[in-house]
Amino acid sequence: MRKIEDILGQYRAGSHESLIPILQDIQAEEGYLSENAIVQIGRFLEMSTTKIYGLATFYDRFRFIPCGKVHLRICNGTSCFINGSEAVIKAIRETLGIEPGQTTRDGKFSYELTSCMGGCNEGPVINAGDTYHTHVRPDDIPEMITKFKSLADLK
């Protein structure tokens, strides 16, 4: 795994405009933005951590807690909505007991809602890693989660 210093080394110290790419790179590497990372970025860019948090919380994509071992992305695009994604999201929320952006206590699951993934005919669509689950019904969720749980145990 690349260290935060290595990532920062690719950018110019003090260049405020590189803040978003730096945050994206670190998140891609570590899965989330740790407090430690934010402090290091602050030193590197000569910026207060409040400002960095202020910016990072404005954008949806940044997370401040680690992802679960299995991270689900659920399409909440218009086509999926028409085909019943809300009920699917509700089922996931009830099965996992967490809100989008949160991680379960055992660290196995996290999920987020995305806008259209481009599989409008296949909706509702759930993406986990490289696999896509299409035409998902709320009734499929408990079984799907059980399957993922065994996957998460392997990791």
Place this chain on the structure above:
Amino acid sequence: MKGVKSNELMAFLIEEVLKHGSDTLPATAEKRLSEIRRDKPSVPVIYVSSGSASVIAGSEKSAEAADMYLKEMGIDGLIVRTGGHGPAVFEPLFSVQLPGKNRLVFRNITEDKVEATLNGVFHNDMPVEDLVAQSGSTGFEAWHDIPFIEDIPFFKFQKRVVLENFSFFEPESIEEFIARGGYRSFLKTIRNYTHEEVCDIIERSGLRGRSGGGFTTGLKWKYALNSASDNRYLICNAKESDPGSYCDRSALEGDPHRLIEGICIASYAIGASNAVIFLKTGSPHPFARLKNALEVAREYGIIGHHILSSGFNLEIIIREEAGAFVCGEETALIGSLEGKRGMPELKPPYPTSDGLYGKPTVINNVETLMNVPLIMARGPEWFRAMGTANSKGTKLFALGGRGRYTGLIEVEMGTSFRTIVEGISDGIRDGRAFKALQIGGPSGTFITDKNLDLTVDFESLKEQGIAMGSGGLIIIDETTCMVDFVRFYMEFIHKESCGKCIPCREGTGRMLEILENIIRKPHNEDSNATLERFKGVMHLESIASVMKDTSLCGLGQTAPNPFISALGNFREEFEEHIFDRRCRANVCRGLRTFSIDVEKCTGCTVCAAKCPVNAIYGTRLQPFFIVDDKCIGCGICKDVCKFSAVTVR
């Protein structure tokens, strides 16, 4: 296919094709290009549609299975992963060409069907049920009794210009792109024209920005070119985050080099030596393809320093957005690129004079830029010949929702929406009734049967107060509740509002609250609460008009559009929700009332045990009943009843 295929081929393409001065190439070079294009394939070729939609439907597994099949059978054949062919219903889509014959298009070839289908094709036992059509051109032998793809409704009413290459070649293969005439118009442009001349040509072609506003592209370029500055920027806005649209992403993943060529020409036209592609996040396939294409183009010397000894320099970088809908707005986009919060600013000054880092900046969207190379190659008159008096060319739409055939489509300007719904989509799935066509996503409006004869062009839509928007077209049938649909969009906008100006930040919140109140069940509500709820409903329209008039940027100004349009077209549905507490589409769960049929109920107590709020009472082996005031409309009782005794209204 990653990277440069061979250095010898690269040298040939650069020296003898790209650097060749005139439009016609020597016969030897043409012959070689024809081989690269597979004009007359000598072995069977299997084209696998590989857009995002295909990947989601499992095209990659099918392609691997096809590869395995060829190896096992010892057949010398090619597998080409092309851009998405368009019809999402047919994915994973295969088209197979045997030497000398027309191509055969097959639908829904999932992993398990690959072997049977290919067996049939190679052993002349056509698997008819999956066969859609044949496609071909002169010089190939046609199949008997198989319809041509041009006659299939989905394709019949389309005019494919931006998408013309999509079913033919590997998107990442720069070799094939050049063999099909790619990058030659860029080279022609920098060799033959000055900056002003390029802007002139594009202005004369009548090309207008495809992202909604419809500003004349050539004119925008001129403004930037004429602003005195030492540096200028071009930004390609590929941040398409309307929750129901994917056309820009599909376009750029299906032909990334065409986009790069468009960016090159536009950058040259405005004298920019830096270009940025601002890409939607969370779309791994387009991102990987574009990145790959950029690297190969750099190796070919098409971008970089002193491009193919012309003296023109251009650097293109990709920046992934960080997830904020409002960043599609020009000034917010620039703010985000500068490392700030993506919040819109007052215009003027316009980005063409004061944009990225204070320099003149042109922002064009993907579709606009993808039209540019074609205009330079075929001339502005060719482009002017398509479309209506004021709107030229074609328009891409991501057709989704409940239509029979959905997917990425391209129609000529001036096509009516009726043609799209009744022709291309061929009506509604499952024989249901058409209710409305939603255009433009969360800032768009509804087109109903009344004005379905409207045509796709900037002026006629503007007259109706409809913005062309991002290109999302959602077909809605009777199973969708309009109040719930409007609430869905309002929830989205409320979440995405940047919070800078009050009308948008507070207005969306209030509107969402009121809409939620309409579809909520009024539990244990006292008279005062009911009054408050009604007062909210009465204020909806005035909140909408205040937001429209006073919001800072387009996001807030257009946020009430779906509501206003839905209220105008489906007022009776809103009234039913408010006065009769009834949802005709049976979507709003809170408004459902359940009752138990005394004839059918056996008194088994299952429903009473499962009811989460203890709203079901009764004595064992006697009919049970539901207390309406306590019921939350969850529907569990209906699901668990084995005797279908629970009815819903």
